[in-house]
Structure formats: C-alpha cells, structure tokens
Amino acid sequence: MSIEPRVGVFICHCGHNIASKVDVKTVSEYAKKLPNVIVSHDYVFMCSTVGQELIKEEIKKHNLNRVVVAACSPSMHEPTFRSAIESAGLNKYLLEMANIREHCSWAHSDREAATKKAMDLIRMAVAKAALLEPLEETEFQTYPAVLVLGGGVAGMRAAIDLAEYGFEVYLVEKSPTLGGRAALTGWLESDRRGADVVNNLINKIAENRK
Template sequence: MKIGVYVCHCGINIAANVDVKAVAEYAKTLPNVVVAKDYVFMCSDPGQDLIKEDVEELGLDRVVVASCSPRMHEPTFRKAVQTKGMNAFLFEQANIREHCSWVHEDRESGTEKAKALVSAAVAKAALLKPLEVMEADVEPSALVVGGGIAGIHAAIDSANAGYKTYLLERDPSLGGHVAEMCKIFPNMDRAACLLIPKMTEVATHPNISVLTYSELIDVGGFIGNFDLKIKKKPRYVDPEKCTACGECAKVCPVKTDDGKAAIDMPYPFAVPRTYTINPELCLRFQEGEGDCSKCKDACPEGAVDFEQTEEEQELKIGAIVVATGYDEFDASLKPELRYDMY
C-alpha cells in the first residue's frame, strides 16, 4: 500500500500556530507513507496538481490531506484524486486548522496535536475501502420519539410538510412534563391552554398516527430507509369503546397516595382520552390477590379487556426525530435556593 500525505499551510491560518514542515517530515515516518509534502494552499490548482502528479507517477493507493475542515474542501480533494482514477472514498482529510491552529496559541502543542491527527488519518486511510455512490428511494415518512411539547411540534411540522408522521410516546397519554404544570414562564399562561390545542391538532391531523403507551425496541436499515420495531403495551381497555366516564375508577379498590386508582386516565384532557390499567397496581395482576373485575363489571360500554396482550408493530420510516425530553431537577440538592421554604 502506498499513502501520500499533504500538509497545508492555509496561508498563515495553519502555519501561524503549527509547524507545517515538521508535521510533513513526521508523516514520512508513518507506516505505508511513501511521500509527504507541504504547500501553502493545498486547495489551489497548483496544490491539487501536486496530489494528481503523485497519484499518477507514484501509484498512490490512498491520499491524506491535513488542512481545514472536511466540510469545506473534502469534495475538492475527492474530485482531484478521481481525475487520476482513484476511488474518491480512498481519500482522508485531517482537520488541523479548526482542531489545532485555531484553538491553540502554543505552537509546540499545536504541532504535536497536528502530528497526532495526521497519524490517525494515515491509520484510517490504510483501512479505507473503495465505495460506490448509489441512489435509493427514500421513505416519505417520519417517526417522532417523544410525545411532549417538543415532539408534538415536530410531528405537526413534519405532517404539515406532507409527510406521513408517527408520534411515539411511552406513557398512556401525550403531553409530557408540560401537562403536569400549572403555568408557563415567562407570561404565566396556563399550560393546559397552550398544550390542549396542540394535542388536539396532533390527534386529528390526517398525516399523523399517534402511538401512545408504546416503545421503540429496534432500529435497522439506514438513513432514509429505517426498519423499526415498536412494542405496544396492553392498556386492558379498548380505546374505541371507552367513553372516559370514570365509572371504572370509582369502584376500583386500589388507591395510591395521590388518590389515583389502578385504572386511571392521566388527566382530563389526555390524548387518547381513555383509561389504562396499571398492572403493577391492579389486584387482578398480583399473585394471590384473586380475580378482581370490579372495573369491568362497572363499565357500561364493556371497554375493559383483561385478555389484551403486548403487540409488536413494524414500520418503514425515512427519518427519525428524537424528542425524549428531560428529567426534572431535584431542587432539594440545592438547599440554598430554599425550595423547602417556598
């Protein structure tokens, strides 16, 4: 294998805080490197010609350029090696401008870091494989993970752009932390007044499918063509039949410290507006507690279904948006803020 290394001065952008010639000399000692040169502007036509000549005359297998960010000139150098028959993906670029010169004032430390980046780039180049650019159809759909206010907005934006959108939430209802709040800073608007219209819009949007009480368990495929597996947990209540009358919760013998029953709806404006049985609380699912069916007997619509089981759903998705939210800060860890007093 023959690797060529080319170190750019970028005028003084790199040369000011990196000893470019020392980096080039160091590169000559690296495995598989047969030529190492430095030039004032590698991206210029003369700089590219240096690379092209060596690819042709020395039969280089790989090319490494230590210069600016690949976001700026990687396409430039890939085209240069392609003109001499080298696969564009056998080129590697080390960023010694943004990562070295522009962040280090000490020339010695900047130079040592540049050497390390060049060494890494050479090692990576030796492992590169020729690739082929291909076109693939993209699934015109999106999955938004997280049904809080951020996920709701993302789903609406995606759906309004014309894409089929799935909104995934692991809890029984959309809303996230905002649904638990009373008022919102800075105008002290009521959280429900801001959230309910958005939740209603999501629930009724023709391009949005809401998947609550569900979790993403596997992601395969690639960008534009993801293969997903989603686990849908049993509610033990049929949302199509439930009218949210609350008769089931009234007769439930289980009550938590905050007054919640084992069969409950998170809040009056929940989406979907249906009750869910918590198997960790429900007596029917506790060993040795009998076969309680009071909620089922009380339901006028026959919506309670203890036979429901966990389901898996497979989807093909083009894009995934992660909006999984945050955890609330435990203010007791900051006693100086006096949260225990106010």
C-alpha cells in the same frame, strides 16, 4: 482492498491560518516516516487548483491508493479533495482528512503544542486511511414518512413541523396521553399554562390526522 496501502499525505498552510502556529515543514517530514506513507508534501493552499493538481500528479506518479489531507475542517473542502482524487482515478472514499486548523492552529497559542498535536492527528489519519475500503454509491427509492418517538411538547412540535413539510408522520408515545411533563406543569416561562400549550399542540395534530 487486499493490496498494500500506499498513502500520500498533503499538508495545507491555509495561507497563515495554519502555518502561523504549526511548523508545517517539520510535520511534513514527520509524516514521511509513518507506516505506509509513500510521499508527503505541503503547499500554501492545498484546496487551490495548483494544490489539487499536485495531489493528482502524486497519485499517478507514486501509484498512491490512499490520500490524507491535513488542512481545515472537512466541512469546508472534503468534497473538493474527494473530487480531486476521483479525477486521478482513485475511489473518492479513499480519502481521510485531518483538521489541523480548527483543532490545532486555532486552538493553541503555543507553536510547539500546536505542531505536536498536528503530528498526532496526521498519524491517526494515516492509520485510519490504511484501513479504508473503496465504496460505491447506491440510489434507491425512499418513502417520505417519518417516525417520531415521544409525544411530549418537543415530539409534537417536531411532528407538526414535519407534517407541514409534506411528510407522513407517525407519532408514537408510550403513555396513554400526549404532553409528557408539560401537561402536568402549572405555568411555563412564557406565562402560559402547560396544559394549554399541550392542548393547543394536540389540536394541531388532530387537524393533520389522516
């Protein structure tokens, strides 16, 4: 995007999960002074309907073109916030999240240290957000085949499991024989001979060979 970044920062208290260790108000004021930041807000539960509406309203009110949400792990609510900014007319990939719960409030017992780290993470998230570009999703046909590199015990087991799931599997081994180091091992921890384990896997592969 060639237009100047206009970043909105939204900081979640996560109830007491974040706010008990991070001085959210201080962090929000700090974020307002960062380059390209137009507005910064905090709310008790940013992932809630009210929190999402706040984000959407601010996008429209301030013509924001980038959004930073400082909250819990992206694995929890990144789809939630992507959907929220998309419904406000913004490309859903113009979102950056800062994990200030797992990486700050849950990782530090000292409030000052947790707060400072939250500031650092948000500063980095804002800098990254300014460089984000809108993306478009593309669908294309895939071929259900898998290449497994390495014919040791792990590689053979992976190949067998994938074949059982219906994938066409290509098992590649640089050595002339399968088994790797296990084939040369006398006894394994399971009280089985390495050669027996390898031969059993080779037989299973042979049964699935096309």
